[in-house]
Amino acid sequence: MKPLQELTRSAIWELTPYSCARDEFKGRAARVFLDANENPYNNPLNRYPDPLQEELKKKLAHVKGVAASKIFLGNGSDEAIDLVFRVFCEPREDNVVAIAPTYGMYSVCAAINDVEYRGVPLRQDFTLDADALLAAADEHTKVIWLCSPNNPTGNALERQAVEQVLQQFEGIVVVDEAYSDFNDQRPFRLDLEKYPNLIVLNTFSKLWASAAIRLGIAYASEDIIGLLNKVKYPYNVNVLTQQQAMKMLDDLQHIDLWRATLLSERTHLLPSVAELPICKAVYPTDANFFLARMTDADRIYHYLVDKGIVVRNRSRVQLCDNCLRITVGTPEENNALLGALRQYKP
Ligand SMILES: *Cc1c(COP(=O)(O)O)cnc(C)c1O
Numbered sequence: 001m002k003p004l005q006e007l008t009r010s011a012i013w014e015l016t017p018y019s020c021a022r023d024e025f026k027g028r029a030a031r032v033f034l035d036a037n038e039n040p041y042n043n044p045l046n047r048y049p050d051p052l053q054e055e056l057k058k059k060l061a062h063v064k065g066v067a068a069s070k071i072f073l074g075n076g077s078d079e080a081i082d083l084v085f086r087v088f089c090e091p092r093e094d095n096v097v098a099i100a101p102t103y104g105m106y107s108v109c110a111a112i113n114d115v116e117y118r119g120v121p122l123r124q125d126f127t128l129d130a131d132a133l134l135a136a137a138d139e140h141t142k143v144i145w146l147c148s149p150n151n152p153t154g155n156a157l158e159r160q161a162v163e164q165v166l167q168q169f170e171g172i173v174v175v176d177e178a179y180s181d182f183n184d185q186r187p188f189r190l191d192l193e194k195y196p197n198l199i200v201l202n203t204f205s206k207l208w209a210s211a212a213i214r215l216g217i218a219y220a221s222e223d224i225i226g227l228l229n230k231v232k233y234p235y236n237v238n239v240l241t242q243q244q245a246m247k248m249l250d251d252l253q254h255i256d257l258w259r260a261t262l263l264s265e266r267t268h269l270l271p272s273v274a275e276l277p278i279c280k281a282v283y284p285t286d287a288n289f290f291l292a293r294m295t296d297a298d299r300i301y302h303y304l305v306d307k308g309i310v311v312r313n314r315s316r317v318q319l320c321d322n323c324l325r326i327t328v329g330t331p332e333e334n335n336a337l338l339g340a341l342r343q344y345k346p
Contacts, residue, residue: 001197002170004223007142012087017230022051049239052229056242059249064202066189066219072228073237077178077203077216080228081105084199085113087227088142088172097136098145099128101152101317103176106145121318126153126283128161134168144169147176149183152314152325154285156183166195172224174199179287181207181259189219196221206288207259208248213241262288266328272338273326278346280322289327297322300344307340 005013021036039046057068064071074080089096091114098106100119110117120136123129133144144165148157166173175188177200189200199220205211215237218228248255266288273292274282278300281293294300297315301324304311312325328334 004227007088007171008227009086009088009090012227012231015230018234020048020051020234022048023234045239047239049235049237049242051234051236053237053242056237056245056249059246060217063249063252064189064217064219066192069222070192070219070225072218072220072225072232074216074218074228074232075236076205076214077176077201077218078105078109079232079236080199080201080216080218081174082109082112083228083231084143084172084174085109085115086231089113089115091115094140094142095138096143096145097133097141099133099147099150099157101150101314101319102145102147103151103178119318122150122153124319126150126155126319128157128165130161130164130168133165137169137171141169141171143172143174145174145176147178148188149177149179149286151178151287152289152291152312152317152320152323154283154287154290154325156180156185156286159185162188166198169197172197172199174201176201178203178206181255182263182288183286185286192219192221199224204245204248207255207262209255209258210244210248213244215241215245262328265331265334266290269326269328269334269338273341276341278341278344289325291320291323291325293321293323295322295346297324300324300341303344304337304340309337309340311337 025035036048038048053073057071057073060071061068072080095116095118096110097118097120100121107117118136120133137144146157146162146165148162149155150157162175175198177187177189180187188198192198199218202217204213204215270282270290273279278295279292280295283291291314297313301311301313314320314323314325
């Protein structure tokens, strides 16, 4: 890996971050808070939240097996994705490389930040061609974006190919593991010591069933986490979100139950869709969704919408001709989908 300073935009490296009242007063318990121009009434919502969410990170560290000092929390993973561009990529000068197809926010954030985005196609079977990815990088490539299990394809990238990228690329490698809770492979967040250039993303939006509270996680070295913290808004994760996340972390049984239920539903749903005459292929999945290649995705999509069932039409995405991305729902929802698809008249 290149020295972190060399990878970081100089304006960010030299930035003196905003110092808020809650940063300056730390540690000792106080009785009277007259430092932040808050209204003393309407407790507890009158007070600014902990800018570094320390209590929440402590709980999360325990559950996820990563030190609290290596955790960044943001307003969804989307905040972390945007911050990676703002910290490392000089607009109009630097570029990033990503797999294609993949999650759309990487290229949207690249465009917003005026950073060149180089999408490198996966192989036809959606596996990662590490050599092709590395060949697309040059001296201005600051970040490589990987997503595993990948959205919209659903498959986990082969560990060996991801490790090749981590070892051979000199810049930052992001591995978005939004769906890693749905498979049994070793998550990359446990390998931060081995790869100083690694940033792993997680989210409360999928298995953790909390998309509404907007809470995303980035795991990385303390130095990288320090840069993300320097640039984020001081109070980026609000009190209600922090409280609700702590509640979720205290009720892990629910998470396990949801995982088991969704995986069992997936086991039933996948072959049932695959055997439909209007389905040409269903791709292997390590996530709570799968990609199905249909005879006529556009028409089937609109047919389902008319029946009040929404899936994701991915047929205009690279390598995903005629593909629908289908999320695994409750047994009732999955049956409604299957019932509708069985009645479809080509
Ligand atoms: C859904 C999803 C996320 C979640 O984003 P949030 O902003 O945390 O809701 C992140 N990455 C991928 C690949 C996703 O599919």
